[in-house]
Amino acid sequence: MIKGQGKFIHVLTPMHVGGNYEFSVVDQPIQREGHTGFPKIEASSFKGSVRHHLERQNKNVEELFGSTEQAGKLTFTDAHILFFPIRSAKGLYALITCPSILARYTKGEPIKLDGEAATYSNDLIIEGKLLLDEYVYKESEYNTDFNQIIKSIEEKMGSAICLKQHALLLSDDDFAYFVKHHTEIITRTAIDSTTGIVKEGALFDEEYVPAEAIFYTTIYGEDKDIANLELDVLQIGGNMTIGKGFVKIYNAEAQDEKHSK
Incomplete structure (x- = not known):
């Protein structure tokens, strides 16, 4: 019997x-x-990254x-996406997730989403609508199951991330679209070390x-x-010297799980 301790990874600066x-x-x-295309x-x-972090100490x-x-x-597992930020006309940004993501996280049944979206609070709502980037969602429902999960996660991570104000549940298909097409794309150049100018x-x-x-x-x-x-x-990830990839780690509740070597 090997114990597994959950960790949340909150991205502080863009990560590659x-x-x-x-x-x-x-x-x-x-x-x-x-199989999903999710980050x-x-x-x-x-x-x-953890090993390098400790070696520097x-x-x-x-x-x-x-x-x-x-x-x-120690045995490490892949880190799966839980919330993804999308620009919002109100509240600056929404942290979107979907039923399949939350079912994987809770190891339970997917939440039933009757409308187009569900929010924990009204902090993202303008005149009954959600405006995400250039997309408008006309229906937002109150979902008890979603709210319970959000409350539980924020209790573990603390209120610094304001999850209740930003959390938004979308359909699996909409979530898949946003995480595919709304990452940040940065164009960079390589510098010639001899001349000091762009190659x-x-x-x-x-x-x-x-x-x-x-x-x-x-x-x-x-x-x-x-x-x-x-x-x-x-x-x-890469580009540490230009401030990319800094994250904050939060502890989730420890769980006992069987693990096969």
Whole structure:
């Protein structure tokens, strides 16, 4: 029996964790699930970032993370998207999710969404409508199951993220559309180290998960070993020196789960 401790990952600055180049028109796309297209953070990427974070603090990481001679004491899983930010005409932005995402998170049945959307509060509503980017939703319902989940998550993460004010439940199809087409695309250039100017033909596009997105993951191991990670703010993905990929880690309730080696 190995204990699994849940973690929320709140994206503080746009994050680029490199994905598959073959199936995207973007030069450097983000990591996505193959079957849904939803953004994710591979377990190996998250593990590497945590290890690097501890190494910078001059901590001995071989016992926890392993070496060529021995296996580590911790097992990391992929981090799945839980909320994705979309620009809103009121409240600045909405944190969208969908029934399939929440069913995966709670390991329960999908929430039944009767209307076009459901909100926890009226902070995103203008004259009975939701305006997300250029899209208008005319119906917003009160959903008890959705509200209970939002309340539970905010209790674990704290009120600093204002989840109740921003949380918005959309259909699976609408969520899939937004996470595919509303990431940040930044055009960058490569600099010639000799001349100090832009290399000819060296423009390239990078895709980023926008700030305020929230992922969740599970780390398996003994409680004392997970506690030794002392995770708070760390950096995930590329472009650390230009301030990309900084995230804040929140603890979810620890759960006992069976884990096969």
